[in-house]
Amino acid sequence: MAMNSFEWADATTVEQAAGLLAESTEQRPVIAKAGGIDLLDLMKEGILAPARLVNLKTIHGLDEIDTENGLTLGALVTLDRIDKDPRIRSRYVALSDAAAHAATPQVRNAATIAGNLLQRPRCWYFRHDHFHGEGADEMESRGADQNQHHAILDNDKNAMVHASTPATALVAYDASVELAGRANGSRVVKLSDFFLPPEMQRAHDSGIESGEVMTRVTIPPLNARAKAAYHKQTERESYDWPICDVAVVLTMEGQTVQNASIVMGWVAPTPRRASESERLLIGNRLTDDLARQAAHAAVADATPLSKNGYKVPVLEAVVRRTILAAAVAG
Amino acid sequence: MAESSRSHGPDGSVRSGISRRTFLKHGGTSAVGAALLEAGAAQAAVDSSMQDGANEVLGPGPIPIDLTINGRRVPVQAEPATTLVDILRNHLGLTGTKIGCDRGACSACTVWLDGQPASSCMTLALDARGRSITTIEGLADGDNLHPVQQAFVEHDALQCGFCTPGMVMSCAALINRKPDAGIEDVKAAISGHLCRCGTYPNIFAAVLAVASENRRRGT
């Protein structure tokens, strides 16, 4: 399907972009464009028909990586730069690996971190214009027949999963996003509070408001002894969307786990913490058996749908292996 | 490739008798010329009623932009909704770049933007302003094929050839960035490419041969 025609404005400052975006109405949608990858996907499918795009890539200073105090990524930093930056790789390896395994090299060269976090679900009902319209949300929920890739946890109302895989690592590192609007200045929101369960008829799967520009993604400083690992499980070896992905950040005192953050993607509507697994690990000596128990706890509440029961044992295995991989990470 | 058809290039590398002309579709140059004239006569279609302070609003109709393609400045007419691959193939006749999925998922449309592989089907033409675009037509140096192109010929790394221009662009970018690339590098570099003919093993062999030649020569 050919894209509709639209206008284009190159923004040079965040305020300008926010001002232009605030002009958006239902009849004349004005939409921010970063790398443009998800926008092109949606426009080509006829799911999005903007009247105007506001180009954020012409804004200076939004593409910086700063490792002074924790990690600060400008909204326009690409997934490829996150993958290749040696400072990020040495301190935030789960994020580097998540970026390295997202999409294709070509897409990673264009895709920005803000656009990645704000991309829409990959659910094949959502991605097909035929399924948009009256009753879409009911159809998409647990009733959807082709639910192989849907959520196995927290899926009683919405079963679509959030698409971003870097988000899994970012939530494990307790990241926040900074949003700037024209009138109300800027605000900082924890990523774990930012995402909303995807719905067919909402324009975003997050708390971003109309007229807001995401300016930064920040990670607080890590404990010097923190170790981390990330694993994205796919059906094939070359690039693919995940069955599930898992990020684990552990702070170890010898063999004992002092602190644990375990986050699972593509198994719940938004990246989900395995809180019970974390609780089992903290204060205990990490053994194969403890990792097994923790992984079991991660899937204890699973309520698989008609065609995604296979995800349960896959997730359990990936949680167990990623905990063990984090414990021996450099 | 028969040994007798090989010769040594000026840099000492082995070359086959196949030239860039028979390996790649020899097109584009004249179409680029035609577009140059067309753009010269075009009017700026900026909708001034839509201007908001310092922001000039472009489109939705075609607007004149300059692109740098294979080292030449090329004026074209592009709507904001026009993709780079559309400009290359349909406006400029540079049909070496292919369209498979049109969704970023097969990499047949791979070109370089500032030397880095990009899916031209997922790149808006306006986003290519100010960047150096390299297509398969611009990869060879005159009649001297890029070593990766040459190796594809020698290792029979193509069947129907549809995925080949994109594969070559990704593999050549890899060799330029990492002359002694190993198998894992090659697999990663083409991880976004689909070849329906299954030429992957020969592509690996071709790129690894270039890498081992580079290693032997200490580059």
Ligand SMILES: Cc1cc2nc3c(=O)[nH]c(=O)nc-3n(C[C@H](O)[C@H](O)[C@H](O)COP(=O)(O)OP(=O)(O)OC[C@H]3O[C@@H](n4cnc5c(N)ncnc54)[C@H](O)[C@@H]3O)c2cc1C
């Ligand atoms: C073949 C393929 C495979 C893929 N595989 C993966 C994968 O494995 N994992 C994964 O996570 N993703 C994957 N993706 C998705 C891809 O990573 C996203 O489409 C991309 O990251 C979006 O980023 P962008 O900069 O191109 O965003 P855009 O398309 O420019 O924007 C996306 C959304 O974010 C908004 N936006 C962007 N920046 C800002 C900002 N600063 N402020 C406010 N709003 C903003 C836009 O308005 C739009 O709504 C894949 C895509 C393809 C085509």
Ligand code: FES
């Ligand atoms: S045609 Fe562009 S990636 Fe398939």
Ligand code: FES
């Ligand atoms: S050679 Fe036919 S698609 Fe690759």
